[in-house]
Amino acid sequence: MSTSIALHAGSLERAETASTREPAWAKVVLISVALSFFAVFLLLPLGTVFAEALRKGWGAYLEALVNRDAWDAIRLTLITAAIAVPLNLVFGVAAAWSIAKFEFRGKRLLITFIDLPFSVSPVISGLIYVLLFGAQGWFGPWLQEHDIQIIFAVPGIVLATIFVTFPFVARELIPLMEAQGSEEEEAAVVLGASGWQVFWHITLPNIKWGLLYGVILCNARAMGEFGAVSVVSGHIRGQTNTMPLYVEILYNEYNYAAAFAVASLLALLAIVTLALKTLVERQTRRQLQEIAATSESET
Amino acid sequence: MKLKSLLAGLLAGALLAGSAVAADVSLLNVSYDPTREFYKEFDDAFAKHWKAKAGDTAIIRQSHGGSGKQARAVIEGLQADVVTLALAYDIDAIADAGLIPSEWQKRLPHNSSPYTSTIVFLVRKGNPKGIRDWNDLVKSGVSIVTPNPKTSGGARWNYLAAWAYALEQPGGNEGKAKEFVGQLYRNVKVLDSGARGSTTTFVERGIGDVLLAWENEAYLSLKEAGADKLEIVTPSLSILAEPPVTIIDRVVDKRGTRKVGQAYLEYLYSPEGQELAARHFYRPTDAQVAAKYSKQFVKTRLITVEKVFGGWRNAQKVHFSDGGIFDQIFVPGGKR
Numbered sequence: 001m002s003t004s005i006a007l008h009a010g011s012l013e014r015a016e017t018a019s020t021r022e023p024a025w026a027k028v029v030l031i032s033v034a035l036s037f038f039a040v041f042l043l044l045p046l047g048t049v050f051a052e053a054l055r056k057g058w059g060a061y062l063e064a065l066v067n068r069d070a071w072d073a074i075r076l077t078l079i080t081a082a083i084a085v086p087l088n089l090v091f092g093v094a095a096a097w098s099i100a101k102f103e104f105r106g107k108r109l110l111i112t113f114i115d116l117p118f119s120v121s122p123v124i125s126g127l128i129y130v131l132l133f134g135a136q137g138w139f140g141p142w143l144q145e146h147d148i149q150i151i152f153a154v155p156g157i158v159l160a161t162i163f164v165t166f167p168f169v170a171r172e173l174i175p176l177m178e179a180q181g182s183e184e185e186e187a188a189v190v191l192g193a194s195g196w197q198v199f200w201h202i203t204l205p206n207i208k209w210g211l212l213y214g215v216i217l218c219n220a221r222a223m224g225e226f227g228a229v230s231v232v233s234g235h236i237r238g239q240t241n242t243m244p245l246y247v248e249i250l251y252n253e254y255n256y257a258a259a260f261a262v263a264s265l266l267a268l269l270a271i272v273t274l275a276l277k278t279l280v281e282r283q284t285r286r287q288l289q290e291i292a293a294t295s296e297s298e299t
Numbered sequence: 300m301k302l303k304s305l306l307a308g309l310l311a312g313a314l315l316a317g318s319a320v321a322a323d324v325s326l327l328n329v330s331y332d333p334t335r336e337f338y339k340e341f342d343d344a345f346a347k348h349w350k351a352k353a354g355d356t357a358i359i360r361q362s363h364g365g366s367g368k369q370a371r372a373v374i375e376g377l378q379a380d381v382v383t384l385a386l387a388y389d390i391d392a393i394a395d396a397g398l399i400p401s402e403w404q405k406r407l408p409h410n411s412s413p414y415t416s417t418i419v420f421l422v423r424k425g426n427p428k429g430i431r432d433w434n435d436l437v438k439s440g441v442s443i444v445t446p447n448p449k450t451s452g453g454a455r456w457n458y459l460a461a462w463a464y465a466l467e468q469p470g471g472n473e474g475k476a477k478e479f480v481g482q483l484y485r486n487v488k489v490l491d492s493g494a495r496g497s498t499t500t501f502v503e504r505g506i507g508d509v510l511l512a513w514e515n516e517a518y519l520s521l522k523e524a525g526a527d528k529l530e531i532v533t534p535s536l537s538i539l540a541e542p543p544v545t546i547i548d549r550v551v552d553k554r555g556t557r558k559v560g561q562a563y564l565e566y567l568y569s570p571e572g573q574e575l576a577a578r579h580f581y582r583p584t585d586a587q588v589a590a591k592y593s594k595q596f597v598k599t600r601l602i603t604v605e606k607v608f609g610g611w612r613n614a615q616k617v618h619f620s621d622g623g624i625f626d627q628i629f630v631p632g633g634k635r
Binding site: 144149252 | 362523
């Protein structure tokens with residue numbers, strides 16, 4: 001455990017000394033480049049979203065959001081996230097646990113595969129489910145016989161969302177748990193704790209901020225995913241449109257103000273995510289510092 | 300924890316607000332891109348009609364996209380009770396998958412096409428590039444916006460109209476037509492997947508000198524963007540586009556919606572349905588309604604796919620199948 005903290009603290013120190021050693025002009029140039037990129041590629045589009053959304057005034061803005069189709073889209077997005085995020089939370093903890101605490105055959109392979117959804121284009125992520133569960137797909141005939149609709153219905157959207165958000169929690173936890181090692185758990189077991197007791201009282205408190213961080217990122221992506229969901233959605237108004245798809249439909253129907261109004265909700269989600277992320281990061285750092293302080297006083 | 304309760308509250312609120320409304324009967328109409336506004340109005344009209352006639356509340360849901368893409372989705376299991384697509388071949392593909400009988404097109408009048416349309420040019424106000432006819436499109440420096448014929452129905456009509464024009468020119472033959480259409484596609488700047496995407500590219504994003512568009516889509520753009528920004532140019536020759544409709548037997552028999560689905564399509568042929576179509580700039584097939592709106596549609600010579608290309612199946616095979624002529628002439632990026 002102490003090695004990871006030392007590393008962490010070391011990297012912070014190094015960052016500070018390196019930047020102060022540069023000549024002043026380099027500092028100015030670098031900062032202005034970073035800031036202008038930030039302004040042009042992030043701030044400007046974000047501002048546009050809100051400006052366009054409010055172009056026809058607050059009345060039109062609110063009208064676009066209380067519209068029935070908009071509600072259906074928001075509801076579907078929330079339902080999808082409510083299913084996908086907990087499932088990926090369970091999977092992420094299980095995967096990180098097994099990778100960090102056990103040695104087994106195929107461990108490297110599992111780590112590689114967890115990253116797969118990051119490297120695959122979202123369109124492919126959607127298409128694989130069409131190929132599996134579509135009427136012409138592998139399980140298509142069986143599903144039709146039993147009258148089960150997966151593609152072009154909510155289950156397909158949830159599946160595609162789970163696929164694309166699969167790595168977030170696991171990716172966040174694996175390095176954390178690997179760094180923490182299993183000494184504390186071993187001590188607990190020696191003292192007679194049951195498996196669940198170890199998990200609730202030792203492991204979970206140790207990883208909670210990392211876990212929350214992963215969940216926040218996972219949720220943001222689950223609500224914002226467009227490509228994979230677009231492929232499996234069927235685009236039925238009021239039924240299989242998530243918020244990002246609904247934005248596209250509104251835009252295609254010349255409802256620009258309404259499109260940007262719904263888009264602004266997604267942008268707000270991004271901002272809230274960012275704020276939460278910063279908060280959690282601060283907590284994580286504080287936690288690490290506390291541990292560092294206690295371990296230093298012990299030695 | 301605060302965040303958790305907030306999220307839970309949001310979720311609960313959303314679930315309550317969107318709780319299901321009891322519906323007697325629901326229909327899913329899977330349609331192509333530019334029909335959005337028309338079917339929005341038509342669905343309301345039909346719901347009223349069905350309430351009065353059968354006493355049932357009909358909820359009609361819409362799905363829109365490029366015609367080929369939509370047909371693909373229906374084949375893959377999108378539960379469409381009715382499809383209203385851009386061209387017969389896309390519905391033929393559904394028939395080939397076994398969802399409807401192969402002679403589907405004989406089930407309703409006018410080749411199952413309740414309304415027709417054609418392809419026109421939409422240009423910037425004042426027509427700065429002087430585009431009057433198809434041969435102006437292949438000039439260098441003209442940039443064209445049209446959707447991808449592989450996924451869009453309208454784009455296939457565009458392509459075939461251009462081909463037919465080239466055939467009609469003095470000394471025209473297949474080889475020259477191929478050269479002409481190839482030249483035309485080298486001037487294409489943006490190739491969207493559906494007609495509506497192309498329209499927004501041209502109208503909203505201001506890209507390109509000319510949009511090859513459905514007549515109805517061009518008039519709608521004029522209405523939405525304002526006649527002070529755009530102009531419609533009708534070429535000397537265009538194509539009679541017949542967007543057909545059918546019920547999907549496999550789905551309506553499973554869902555028990557055959558009767559209402561059939562009524563929905565027949566209502567398209569009624570004077571009310573025809574009137575609505577005309578108001579959305581589709582050419583009505585009903586003689587009376589057509590006469591009433593005749594001033595709205597310019598007269599130009601319209602060729603048919605049957606006469607020039609020997610039907611849609613043939614046209615599809617020769618031009619748009621993998622390795623077909625479109626694949627041979629279109630090089631992404633507009634370069635050779």
